[in-house]
Amino acid sequence: MSPAIHISDLTFTWPDGEPVFEGLDFVIGPGRTALVGANGAGKSTLLRLVTGALTPTRGTVRVDGTLGYLPQDLTLDAGRRVDDVLGIAATRRALAAVERGATDEALFAAIGDDWGVDDRARETLDPLGLHHVDLDRPVGALSGGEAVLLGLAGQLLRRPRVLLLDEPTNNLDRASRQRLYETVTAWSGVLLVISHDRELLELVDQVAELRDGAARLFGGTFSEYEAALAAEQEAAQRALRAAEGDVRRQKRELADAHVKLARRVRYGQKMWDTKREPKAVMAERKRQAQVSAGKHRGLHEDRLAGARERLATAEEAIRDDATIRVDLPATAVPAARRVLSVRAAVLRNGARFDLDVYGRERVALLGANGTGKTTLLATLAGRLPAASGTIEVDVPLRLLPQRLDVLDDGLSIVENVRRLAPAADENTIRARLARFLFRGARAEQPVGSLSGGERFRATLAALLLAEPAPQLLLLDEPTNNLDLASVRQLGEALAAYRGSLVVASHDLPFLHTLGITRWITLDGVFRGVRP
Structure with a gap:
């Protein structure tokens, strides 16, 4: 078989x-x-x-x-x-x-x-x-x-x-x-x-x-x-435009039918008032006019209803894939400002490095598994101590870890954001979550019930909406749990982020969308590269 x-x-x-x-x-x-x-x-x-x-x-x-x-x-x-x-x-x-x-x-x-x-x-x-x-x-x-x-x-x-x-x-x-x-x-x-x-x-x-x-x-x-899919959507857009045009045309024709009916009514009333013809003849003409007008109007109403059905069908064929929007002025950092300084630091795995990151920089960390990318980010975020050397962070920092363990599974998305931004009011939190596609009842979902991509989006929202707003964002393999549409959306969202980024990823196409300004590979030492 x-x-x-x-x-x-x-x-x-x-x-x-x-x-x-x-x-x-x-x-x-x-x-x-x-x-x-x-x-x-x-x-x-x-x-x-x-x-x-x-x-x-x-x-x-x-x-x-x-x-x-x-x-x-x-x-x-x-x-x-x-x-x-x-x-x-x-x-x-x-x-x-x-x-x-x-x-x-x-x-x-x-x-x-x-x-x-x-x-x-x-x-x-x-x-x-x-x-x-x-x-x-x-x-x-x-x-x-x-x-x-x-x-x-x-x-x-x-x-x-x-x-x-x-x-x-x-x-x-x-x-x-x-x-x-x-x-x-x-x-x-x-x-x-x-x-x-x-x-x-x-x-x-x-x-x-x-x-x-x-x-x-x-x-x-x-x-x-x-x-x-693109060809299908192009055809659907053409069908939508044609359906919209048909609805407009049928509305005009229905309006014209109403005008004609009104004219006939006025003419019949004038004939009745002036009594130019026998009463029986005028009554019959009035009846015939009403029947004819009713059929005419009904025909155009049916055509308009059909045109609206075709428009609804055409609209359903159009994909409305919502997009994450990031517009957080508080995350902005002047280009000349230093946000991170590392001097003679040694990681727990023995890797040595010096690093300065300035405002608006996009730094990519590359390297094989086990070279210390996750350890480096955790050290920069203060989750792990450096074996030696100094690390100075000059702006609010947030780490988006690979395991997405920032949020409490038992709390809703709204409640998790409220933990990180306790001074924000409910309406502000919900308005901001809507930018991350969590609207209305969706913002009330327990984090533990979310899919991998939804959990990532909720975690990103919580970190970016935290107070104080992060001006340095550390991302550890951010595309791991995302579908391709979400990867594209994330790239667009981070392109609009006004702070500095340090991103560890094996996903080169994604990194290229971020406008990386510096490429660093880890193999025990830091080396600038351009893949």
Whole structure:
């Protein structure tokens, strides 16, 4: 049987009554498919429904073939060993016991045909850049990016025919991303991937778009999907303009019909008043005129109603993807003002650096996983002490961490912002949150119920709306949890930010949108680069 994912009449509603899908139907066959959609559209929820972690309210999800799944929020117990994460620990223990002379049948059953389990593991780990990772090593010794690759290796060792990947390039440096791209390119079964990584999305065979609880399939890469969408929206705009013109024309014709009717009424009344014709004749003419006028008016009213229906249909075809707006004058810093000064500082990992940042600067931090980008930002923010040297921050500073642990999950978005801006009144907070697309009841959502992208947007809003307003913003891999539309919106929002930025990211296309003024790479020392 050919591997596939069959989704039939899938309906899913959260326990609080919020609907996600209603009667979703589509099939994903062999090949590489990107699952795209705005944050909150249900992408990760759909993957969890496919894996069985969630149960549909109605309908079915069927997977033909063995299933592998790499979640977005992969968490591994630091004390677990690498072979345990790979799912081969029991086989290795049985093999070691047999090699020591044990003859228990259960040991041979545990080994099966997998006598070369270590070699098989290495054949999977090494191409992913994990050749230095020993199978007996604890997971806690791995970086975040290495943990993601290890999770992927564990799935590949199980040889699934259907593989689900949720934001697999999060926390991966450039070299690790390239290895993941090679894995995706070589995949021969069903691959369904959620990602904001454009390079990865250019490797897919088709795009499945989730929007308003429905799914549409587009053949080709993400660029081809964007081109098809742009052509569709251009046609929708033309249809909208034509429908608007038709409504205006029908309104004019209806108004003309009313004028003609009024003229006939006045003429009939004049004839009646002057009694120029027999009373019976005038009464019949009046009746016929009223019938004719009524039909004429009804015809134009029907045409106007039809034109309005076509306009409503045309308006529905136009995508209104809201945009984050950042307009915070208090964050402005004069270009000549120094906002950060670091002298002879040594991080806990031994990296040494000197750094000055001035107003309006955009500084990008690059480097492989483990070179200290997150440690550097945490040190600049005062969360970690420097081993030596001095760090002087001359303006209000905020850090947007990679783990997005700034907010309290049990509080609403409004309540979280109020914690950071206690002097702001309720109306001010809500007006400002509306700029981050949290309007009305949406601002009352508990943070713990938000999607990854919504949580990021809420965290960014809370930090930027905090008092005092931050004039230096430190961002650690800010695009990790965002869909492509949100990445674009974030770039536009930060381009309007009037303070200084220091951004650690592997996402070069995103960094280029920020107007980076200085590029710094970390490999134990600071070096200026231009990628």
